[in-house]
Amino acid sequence: MSIINREQDGLFYAEQVRNKTVTPKELVEQAFQMIEKENPQLNAVIHTRKEQALKEAEERDFSGKPYGGVPILVKGLGQALAGEPSTSGAHLFKDSVAVQTSHFTQALIDAGFIVIGQTNVPEFGFKNITEPELYGPSRNPWNPDYSPGGSSGGAAASVASGMVSVAGASDGGGSIRIPASFTGLVGLKPTRGRTPLGPGSGRNWQGASISFALTKSIRDTAAMMDVLQTVQPAAAFQTPLFTEGYLNALEKPTPKFNIAYSLESPILSEVSEEAKKAVLKTVDWLKAQGHTVVEKTPPIDGVDLMKSYYVMNSGETTAMMESIEITLQRKLTIDDMELVTWVLYNAGKTISAAAYSKTLNTWDRAAEVMAEFNQEFDLFLTPATADSAPKVGTQWQDEDMLKRMRNIAEVSSEEQQQVVWDMFDKSLPITPFGIQANLTGQPSISLPVLLTTEGLPLGVQFTAPKGKEDWLLAIGRDMEADGQFI
Numbered sequence: 001m002s003i004i005n006r007e008q009d010g011l012f013y014a015e016q017v018r019n020k021t022v023t024p025k026e027l028v029e030q031a032f033q034m035i036e037k038e039n040p041q042l043n044a045v046i047h048t049r050k051e052q053a054l055k056e057a058e059e060r061d062f063s064g065k066p067y068g069g070v071p072i073l074v075k076g077l078g079q080a081l082a083g084e085p086s087t088s089g090a091h092l093f094k095d096s097v098a099v100q101t102s103h104f105t106q107a108l109i110d111a112g113f114i115v116i117g118q119t120n121v122p123e124f125g126f127k128n129i130t131e132p133e134l135y136g137p138s139r140n141p142w143n144p145d146y147s148p149g150g151s152s153g154g155a156a157a158s159v160a161s162g163m164v165s166v167a168g169a170s171d172g173g174g175s176i177r178i179p180a181s182f183t184g185l186v187g188l189k190p191t192r193g194r195t196p197l198g199p200g201s202g203r204n205w206q207g208a209s210i211s212f213a214l215t216k217s218i219r220d221t222a223a224m225m226d227v228l229q230t231v232q233p234a235a236a237f238q239t240p241l242f243t244e245g246y247l248n249a250l251e252k253p254t255p256k257f258n259i260a261y262s263l264e265s266p267i268l269s270e271v272s273e274e275a276k277k278a279v280l281k282t283v284d285w286l287k288a289q290g291h292t293v294v295e296k297t298p299p300i301d302g303v304d305l306m307k308s309y310y311v312m313n314s315g316e317t318t319a320m321m322e323s324i325e326i327t328l329q330r331k332l333t334i335d336d337m338e339l340v341t342w343v344l345y346n347a348g349k350t351i352s353a354a355a356y357s358k359t360l361n362t363w364d365r366a367a368e369v370m371a372e373f374n375q376e377f378d379l380f381l382t383p384a385t386a387d388s389a390p391k392v393g394t395q396w397q398d399e400d401m402l403k404r405m406r407n408i409a410e411v412s413s414e415e416q417q418q419v420v421w422d423m424f425d426k427s428l429p430i431t432p433f434g435i436q437a438n439l440t441g442q443p444s445i446s447l448p449v450l451l452t453t454e455g456l457p458l459g460v461q462f463t464a465p466k467g468k469e470d471w472l473l474a475i476g477r478d479m480e481a482d483g484q485f486i
Contacts, residue, residue, distance in 0.1 A: 190225065
C-alpha cells in the first residue's frame with residue numbers, strides 16, 4: 001500500500017487557494033505541522049523560514065499564479081534564496097548566507113510558490129545517498145532504516161512524507177531519479193538547457209547538472225515544466241520552448257511508440273531481480289497498450305562514459321575549491337571537507353586540459369550514438385536504479401580504501417582516477433542507470449511502479465530524445481491513470 005496521496009499534489013492545493021477553500025497562510029501552517037511531526041525522524045529539512053513564509057502568505061498577491069500560495073522546500077544546494085543559508089551541505093560553508101536569489105528559485109517564486117525552507121543534501125551533491133557530516137543522514141519515509149537516496153534525498157523524503165507536495169531538486173548524475181526510485185515519486189530530469197541557471201553559471205558541470213523538482217504526480221511534473229522552462233540568452237545550452245504547454249499536452253492521446261528496453265547495467269554490474277521485474281512488468285503493460293517493445297541496448301561503453309564523468313567531476317571540484325581558497329585567502333586541507341570531496345579535489349589538480357577535453361568528446365560521441373538509436377526507437381526503458389534503497393549508515397569503503405583516499409595527493413594522475421573509481425565501487429552499482437542521460441543531455445524520468453518484498457519502492461526509467469519531455473509525460477500519465485504507480 002502506498003504511503004503517498006498522489007491526489008494531494010501541488011495543483012490540488014493551488015486550486016484550493018483559488019477556490020478560497022484554504023488560505024496560503026493555512027497551507028504554510030499545515031506544512032510546518034507536518035515538518036514538526038515527520039522531520040525529527042526523517043531529517044529531510046535542514047533550515048526553515050517560518051516567520052518570513054507566513055508573512056509572504058498574507059502579503060503577496062497570488063492571483064493568476066499556477067501555484068499561488070503553495071508551500072515549497074528548495075534544495076540546500078544551488079537553489080539559493082537571498083538572506084538564507086547557502087551551505088551546499090558542506091562544513092566549509094556552514095555559516096554561508098546567499099547574497100542573491102538564483103534564477104531557478106526566483107522562477108518558483110514567480111509561479112506563486114512560498115519557499116518555507118531547505119532540504120538536506122550530501123556535501124556538494126557528490127553522493128547517491130544523503131548523509132552529510134554537517135547535518136547527519138536523511139531517512140526514507142517508507143522505512144527510516146533506509147536512505148531516500150541522493151543527492152536530492154532530503155527533497156524526496158519531504159515530498160514522500162507529505163511535508164510539502166513538491167520540492168526543488170537537481171540532477172547531475174541521477175540525483176532526481178535516484179531518490180524518486182527509492183521513495184516512490186515522479187522524478188524528471190529535463191533536457192539540458194531547459195530550466196534556469198545562474199546567476200554566475202551558464203553550464204553547471206558542463207551541462208550535466210540541471211535543476212527541476214520531485215513531485216507526486218505526472219500533472220504536477222507537467223505544470224512544473226510549464227513554469228520552469230526557459231531560454232536564457234546567457235546560458236551555454238538552450239532548448240527551444242515547448243509552446244504547446246506540457247499540461248495542455250497531457251490532454252492529447254499518446255502516440256504508439258517504438259520502445260527499446262534493457263535489463264543490463266551500463267557498467268556491467270549486477271541488477272537485482274526486483275529491478276528487472278519492474279522493467280518486465282512495464283514491458284508487458286506497454287505491449288498491452290499497443291506500443292512496440294523490443295530488448296535492445298545502445299552500443300555505448302558505459303564504463304568509459306562513467307570514467308569520463310569522474311574526470312569532469314574532479315576537474316570541476318578543483319576549480320570550485322581553488323575559488324574558495326581565493327575567497328578564504330588560505331590553502332584548504334583534508335580537515336576542511338569530507339573525504340570524498342578531498343579525493344575529487346586532489347584528483348582534479350593533475351588532470352590536463354587535453355584529458356578534460358577528451359572527456360567532453362566522449363559525451364558528444366555518446367550523444368551521437370543515442371541520436372542514431374532514437375532514429376529507430378522513440379524511448380529507452382531501463383531500471384531507474386539497480387536495487388531499492390540501501391540502509392542508512394552503510395559503509396561504502398573499507399579501511400584500506402579509506403587509506404588510499406587520504407593519500408590521494410601522493411600518487412600519479414592515473415592512479416588518482418583509479419582511486420576515484422574504486423571509491424564509488426560499492427555505491428555506483430546500485431545507481432548506474434542515471435548518468436548517461438546527464439552526459440548526452442536527454443530528458444529522462446523515473447516512474448514509481450514496484451514495491452519490493454521488503455516494502456520499498458523501485459522505479460523504472462524512460463529516456464527520450466532531446467526536447468521530448470512530452471513523450472515521457474504522456475507515458476507517465478497513461479501508467480498513472482491505469483493504476484501502474486504504487
